[in-house]
Amino acid sequence: MSVARVNVVYKGNEQVISEVRTVKEILEKLGINPNSVIVTVEDELVAEDYVLKNGDKVKIIDVISGG
Amino acid sequence: MKCKKCTKKAVINLKSYNLSLCAEHFEDFFVEKTRETIKRYKLFSKNDIVIVAISGGKDSLALWYVLKLLGYKTHGFHIDLGIKFNNYSEISKQKVINFSEKNGLPVSIVSLKESFGFTIDEYKKMGQRTACATCGIIKRYLLNDFTRKTGADCLATGHNLDDETAVLLGNLLNWQMGYLKRQHPKLPASYGYFAPRVKPFCERTEKETAAYSFLKKIDYVQDECPYSENASSIFYKKIMNEIEQRSAGTKLRFLRGFIDNKKFFSEERGVEERLDICLNCGQPTVSSPCAFCRIVQRFQKVISSERRES
Ligand code: SF4
Ligand SMILES: [Zn+2]
Ligand SMILES: [Zn+2]
Numbered sequence: 001m002s003v004a005r006v007n008v009v010y011k012g013n014e015q016v017i018s019e020v021r022t023v024k025e026i027l028e029k030l031g032i033n034p035n036s037v038i039v040t041v042e043d044e045l046v047a048e049d050y051v052l053k054n055g056d057k058v059k060i061i062d063v064i065s066g067g
Numbered sequence: 068m069k070c071k072k073c074t075k076k077a078v079i080n081l082k083s084y085n086l087s088l089c090a091e092h093f094e095d096f097f098v099e100k101t102r103e104t105i106k107r108y109k110l111f112s113k114n115d116i117v118i119v120a121i122s123g124g125k126d127s128l129a130l131w132y133v134l135k136l137l138g139y140k141t142h143g144f145h146i147d148l149g150i151k152f153n154n155y156s157e158i159s160k161q162k163v164i165n166f167s168e169k170n171g172l173p174v175s176i177v178s179l180k181e182s183f184g185f186t187i188d189e190y191k192k193m194g195q196r197t198a199c200a201t202c203g204i205i206k207r208y209l210l211n212d213f214t215r216k217t218g219a220d221c222l223a224t225g226h227n228l229d230d231e232t233a234v235l236l237g238n239l240l241n242w243q244m245g246y247l248k249r250q251h252p253k254l255p256a257s258y259g260y261f262a263p264r265v266k267p268f269c270e271r272t273e274k275e276t277a278a279y280s281f282l283k284k285i286d287y288v289q290d291e292c293p294y295s296e297n298a299s300s301i302f303y304k305k306i307m308n309e310i311e312q313r314s315a316g317t318k319l320r321f322l323r324g325f326i327d328n329k330k331f332f333s334e335e336r337g338v339e340e341r342l343d344i345c346l347n348c349g350q351p352t353v354s355s356p357c358a359f360c361r362i363v364q365r366f367q368k369v370i371s372s373e374r375r376e377s
Contacts, residue, residue: 033305033308033309033312034312035272035274035308035311035312036273036274036304036305036308037274038274038277038278038281040281044078045078045079045090045278045281045282046078047068047076047077047078047079047080047087048080049068049077049080061277061281063125063273063274063276063277064229064273064301064304064305064308065124065126065273065291065295066291066295066296066298066300066301
């Protein structure tokens, strides 16, 4: 598994994250609990072990609501 | 990771079930588990008419969708709260209408402004209570009122496992015995006035309902209500998710354990606290007028004194 450089959108902010292999590693880098989000890559739902490619568009969607 | 049921790529890993599933098999799992919850807690039957409280958020719309798939008779009920910030109420209402039309599901909508002359915004401006405390009273009242008056059998809400365990944790930490007594996936009818309330998603995590809504392309309101101020509920959800991450299945065990041991939190069965009757609307209440009528009256008083001054 080689490392990738990907675009990540989270809470309306876009950022480039490099040196990551899987979605799980992105979440770890950003300190996000996997139970509190769903993640899409190129608009497809993916599990945390999803292996990233250079340039992947990753979206992290918060699922926790207040109230 | 591959789906446990076929060879396709898994889109979700459900650690508490030790299960990775592809989109199709996750959708089946989600619907089947909801069916099991309805059976486990005897929430309602195929003959019942179920009113579904629809906010326009992911949980309520997904619930409505799944209940339809399972063949239950449902009718949606939405309250237009009149919240103008971010166009919140208008967007919510529109999403509810679109969803109902797209799926051929009937919905009734009550506008606070049209029915009672005020909106949550206007009430908030009076600054008497926090918006959520007032809003909660109004929603509970109107949902029960609608369920009763239509003669439906119960009222279903989209509360999920994260909601339920966050509330449970908060109630236990503060030993809120009154609330603990009343927390259950199925609250039976009471006082010959309050309709049964049921929570078919109480064992589905918030992540599952979000994943299901995403896969089913359910167009829900993503923005939070601008008045959302329940920071403690979000805090408790975070804590529960931390524990879940260390020990998968904790949330479900926590809720089920509580329900199995419910007797420790209940009074003698069948004994209802004595209540008065609201002289204005007839609802059983600790003291008349009931909380809802007091809100309406307070607003009308402010309006009429403003008129006199101008
Ligand atoms: S967040 Fe508060 S004000 Fe907004 S809809 Fe929920 S209860 Fe009402
Ligand atoms: Zn599969
Ligand atoms: Zn009343």
